[in-house]
């Protein structure tokens with residue numbers, strides 16, 4: 001931009017910039033990464049150890065985790081409260097059918113279906129982009145219903161009665177179950193990685209700011225519309241992936257199921273109880289949801305009462321969900337997406353250095369001279385942002 | 386030479402309330418201009434119109450001769466308009482450093498190390514150096530006001546809009562603030578400064594504007610503006626009046 005030069009000249013800092021030291025978290029996160037890798041490896045090996053009942057349950061858990069993570073990016077960061085994500089779930093599911101009908105292997109169709117869902121997301125965003133809060137919510141629902149109406153009117157897709165994927169699956173039941181499980185795990189890891197990278201990148205600060213105050217974020221120069229569009233399309237891709245996985249795992253696609261608004265209800269519930277506005281929250285929330293479902297799912301009314309009471313309790317007493325409680329209590333963050341500015345004693349004149357730590361300021365580890373190896377593991381030099 | 390900021394017959398209505406009634410104004414690069422006016426005069430709305438939070442019903446806003454009326458607040462900030470909010474709007478779940486870093490990267494267009502350095506420098510300058518890693522939601526009012534200022538400064542503005550940053554501060558705190566604002570001005574940044582604490586303003590601005598009922602009813606040296614009958618009229622019966630009289634006298638003596 002042509003004005004950048006003159007602006008840089010316009011505001012020369014009153015004193016020369018101190019040699020700052022910034023890391024993405026105060027503590028080392030190497031062990032977290034190690035645990036994550038081990039966990040994914042164990043999960044990947046699971047089909048060799050457990051019955052297919054367990055893996056197919058886990059497929060459902062993974063699908064909800066994917067959906068909830070996407071909804072969390074939308075509502076928990078970009079300030080976009082969508083109740084129309086089932087539109088993309090349905091698009092993803094039906095896209096798999098279409099590709100299969102054209103001779104594409106369903107597991108090749110899976111990423112293609114995600115792509116289709118993302119492409120559909122672009123014009124949908126264009127329709128919704130000026131709306132916020134309840135208006136956005138209702139409009140997103142309307143759009144999802146329109147998508148459902150269009151797709152379920154196509155006779156080659158079974159219209160409303162649904163269509164089976166069975167003719168296109170040439171696997172033994174065991175193998176199909178295992179591959180479906182690995183596919184779900186892959187999409188989940190990709191969805192979490194996408195969310196993490198999105199929040200860790202430069203747009204992450206904008207997203208986090210939008211979560212707190214969209215107007216102030218704009219006034220500070222934040223390219224809010226740009227990150228919101230990015231998140232919306234990513235969420236469309238993710239929910240499309242969840243829908244494609246649903247289609248493959250259920251071997252049957254029906255409009256009233258895949259386009260059902262209850263998918264939005266489930267992703268919202270999982271995100272809220274787990275903790276909105278954190279990457280960890282939706283993962284925890286999806287697990288809790290399935291624990292309740294597995295223990296109380298057969299009790300009908302009681303099941304819904306318990307869900308309702310939990311949602312209300314969390315909304316009243318733990319605004320940032322169960323993960324929020326844990327994270328605050330033990331001061332842990334699994335995904336380091338923040339910025340920690342290391343205090344430098346020599347940045348302040350000696351006389352004004354307070355005798356003790358300032359209340360509320362995290363105290364750095366006792367020995368943290370600048371020369372020692374970075375305790376946070378990932379010092380930010382030239383490639384930080 | 387074109388002025389840095391020009392308002393050209395800006396009109397803004399909220400229903401039947403007219404908050405800007407054909408306002409025209411020119412502010413040169415490096416100018417510092419105080420704005421006073423009774424409650425509900427439309428001062429904050431004026432900043433909304435300049436900063437891009439509000440769209441006018443008619444009229445044009447120009448920055449260095451370039452119309453920016455159709456640009457949103459984000460684009461205007463990146464062109465060099467930095468603002469603070471009268472009621473602070475910190476990003477509560479981000480740390481103070483992250484608040485300012487976001488502004489340095491987005492509004493200020495700095496990346497990586499440069500953005501860290503600018504954010505850290507701005508925090509030092511605004512006295513927030515020790516609160517860098519504190520969630521902004523835990524700050525008290527004084528620190529929130531400082532943070533408003535820090536975030537605006539981090540965007541490297543050429544025009545800084547200050548909306549009652551001194552409100553609710555003690556005299557030494559106001560003095561500290563005035564020092565910061567004057568040093569910013571000395572670097573060539575133009576400042577528009579709304580304040581109810583007249584003492585802070587009259588001491589540090591060569592030009593004062595009085596806004597009432599959506600119109601400018603006074604524009605000039607503080608002493609002259611405060612002495613004008615129309616200005617005294619709108620403040621009549623408010624607690625400001627007495628201090629106004631005193632300040633006008635003081636300012637007149639200083640001018641003499």
Ligand SMILES: Nc1ncnc2c1ncn2[C@@H]1O[C@H](COP(=O)(O)OP(=O)(O)OP(=O)(O)O)[C@@H](O)[C@H]1O
Nearest residue numbers: 399402404422423424425426427428429430431471
């Ligand atoms: N978004 C809005 N919608 C409707 N009316 C508004 C809006 N914003 C401001 N107003 C009205 O416009 C008028 C001017 O408000 P504004 O905040 O600009 O005044 P102000 O001069 O900043 O007052 P104060 O000294 O109290 O800060 C007030 O009557 C206010 O109620």
Ligand SMILES: [Mg+2]
Nearest residue numbers: 428429430471
């Ligand atoms: Mg105001």
